[in-house]
Amino acid sequence: MNDDLFFEQLGELCDQLGERAPAPSTLKSRVFTALVRRQQQQGPLKTLSACRKAGETLCIFEQLVAIAPVGEPVKAKNPCEVCHARLLGERVDDAPIWWAGCPYVQFQNR
Amino acid sequence: MRGLQSSAEQVEQAGGGLTADAVLAGDAELARGVLGRDRKAAAEFVDRFSGPVYSYLSSRFAPRVELAEDAMQEVFMVAWERLGSWSGTVPLQAWLMGIARHKVQDHYRARLREPQCWEDLEEEPRDSGMAGLEVVLDQQRSAARAMALIGELPEASRLVLRWRYWDRLSTREIAAQTGRTEKAVERLLARAREQFRSRWLVGDGGQ
Numbered sequence: 001m002n003d004d005l006f007f008e009q010l011g012e013l014c015d016q017l018g019e020r021a022p023a024p025s026t027l028k029s030r031v032f033t034a035l036v037r038r039q040q041q042q043g044p045l046k047t048l049s050a051c052r053k054a055g056e057t058l059c060i061f062e063q064l065v066a067i068a069p070v071g072e073p074v075k076a077k078n079p080c081e082v083c084h085a086r087l088l089g090e091r092v093d094d095a096p097i098w099w100a101g102c103p104y105v106q107f108q109n110r
Numbered sequence: 111m112r113g114l115q116s117s118a119e120q121v122e123q124a125g126g127g128l129t130a131d132a133v134l135a136g137d138a139e140l141a142r143g144v145l146g147r148d149r150k151a152a153a154e155f156v157d158r159f160s161g162p163v164y165s166y167l168s169s170r171f172a173p174r175v176e177l178a179e180d181a182m183q184e185v186f187m188v189a190w191e192r193l194g195s196w197s198g199t200v201p202l203q204a205w206l207m208g209i210a211r212h213k214v215q216d217h218y219r220a221r222l223r224e225p226q227c228w229e230d231l232e233e234e235p236r237d238s239g240m241a242g243l244e245v246v247l248d249q250q251r252s253a254a255r256a257m258a259l260i261g262e263l264p265e266a267s268r269l270v271l272r273w274r275y276w277d278r279l280s281t282r283e284i285a286a287q288t289g290r291t292e293k294a295v296e297r298l299l300a301r302a303r304e305q306f307r308s309r310w311l312v313g314d315g316g317q
Contacts, residue, residue, distance in 0.1 A: 003237045003303055004275075010256050011276035015169070017253040023164035027179050031186050032156045038190055039147045046148040056150045078149065103153035 028107040029089035036078050044076040059085075059101035080104070137202040141193055156186065159203055163210050170214045170272055173261040181213045188213075211277070215287070218269045222288045227266035228298060235293075235300035259309045267302035274299055 039045060048066035052058060058066060065079050080086045080103065088095040089104030097105050128136075140158070143151025164182050171177040188209050196205055221227070260268050273279050279287075281295045288295070 007271065007275040007303065008278070010252075011272070011278075014253045014257050014260075015276065020161075020165045021168045023160040023182070024179075027164070027182060028156055028160045031160065031183050032153055034183055035152050035156065035186055035190055036149055038187060039152065043147060046146055051148065051150060056148075080149070103149065103157075106153055106157055 022109050025093050025095065025107045025109050026090055029086070029104050032103055032107065033080070033086060033090060036080070040078060044073070045078060047072050047075040048079070049075055057101040059099045061099075062101065133201050134198060138198050141196055141198075141202065144190070145193055155189075155202075159206050160186075162203055163206055166207060166210055167214065169257070170276070171217070172257065177217065181210070181217070185210050185213055214277070215273075218273050219287045221269055222266060222273075222284070222298075227270075228290065228294060231294070231297035231301055233297075235296040236304075237300075256310075259306060262309060263302065263305050266298065267305050270295070270298050271302045271306065 036045070048058065048062055049072065051062075052066050061083055062079055065075060068074075083102075085095075085097045085099065085102050085104045088097055089107060094108060094110060095104070097108070099105055140151055140155060144155050160182065163185055164178065167178040167181045167185075168175065171181065185206060189206055192209075196202065260271060263271070270284065273284055274281065281292045281299070284290075285292045285295045
């Protein structure tokens with residue numbers, strides 16, 4: 001066995017057996033926020049009313065916005081921008097948030 | 111280069127037992143949701159694929175966690191920009207991993223183009239003598255130890271080792287990417303292997 005073969009086997013072994021680092025929940029949260037902001041720059045988001053009609057699970061805050069007497073353009077904004085769950089999710093791993101339907105809760109590794 | 115698989119293999123691997131058609135159908139539905147700017151679909155997209163993407167990136171950028179995190183954000187931004195051109199014939203996970211591999215290559219290329227990586231190399235590359243220790247590869251803890259040792263090497267050494275042996279680029283390909291000769295790449299690899307060997311033997315009690 002020469003050096004090349006040894007190191008190729010080592011590389012394969014590390015990829016197969018090496019410890020798999022889970023993505024930190026704070027990172028997933030930041031990626032999601034950035035992704036939605038980018039989507040929003042390029043056009044309106046799917047409205048909360050449409051999400052509701054499609055049977056998607058909305059968090060309590062989204063449900064309130066969805067039934068509020070406001071125009072559809074408001075319902076096509078990202079309500080997470082003004083939610084404390086986003087702030088906690090982006091900054092704290094295992095953040096103390098538990099609402100059903102909240103994407104930042106979905107990202108917690110627990 | 112390692113990592114190239116047939117579409118069928120990629121589908122099976124990504125699906126965790128689901129049939130190829132089921133995986134692709136699920137992926138297509140998710141892609142439609144993301145392209146429709148549905149935040150719930152975007153959350154599912156990030157949640158479903160961030161694990162394998164981050165695992166790969168962190169293994170290639172270790173110990174630079176911040177580079178892996180920046181790269182992951184870039185992978186998902188590129189994915190969003192290009193999702194409309196996703197063929198639908200390979201699983202989204204494999205498609206995303208392709209983007210991640212390009213990000214890693216871009217980084218390796220940029221770093222290894224810097225002149226200081228190539229200073230003080232020996233004229234004639236030599237074997238490190240690691241080949242006589244192949245028996246240790248039978249042990250799972252060797253993988254963890256090797257990954258830790260690679261992370262301790264100087265940046266140029268760990269990048270060239272990973273590029274050559276983890277991602278299986280040939281010395282010719284690395285030479286082309288970095289604008290150096292194959293001989294220079296061999297010298298850089300020889301130094302990296304020797305650095306690895308000396309650290310490995312220290313842990314083995316100098317045997």
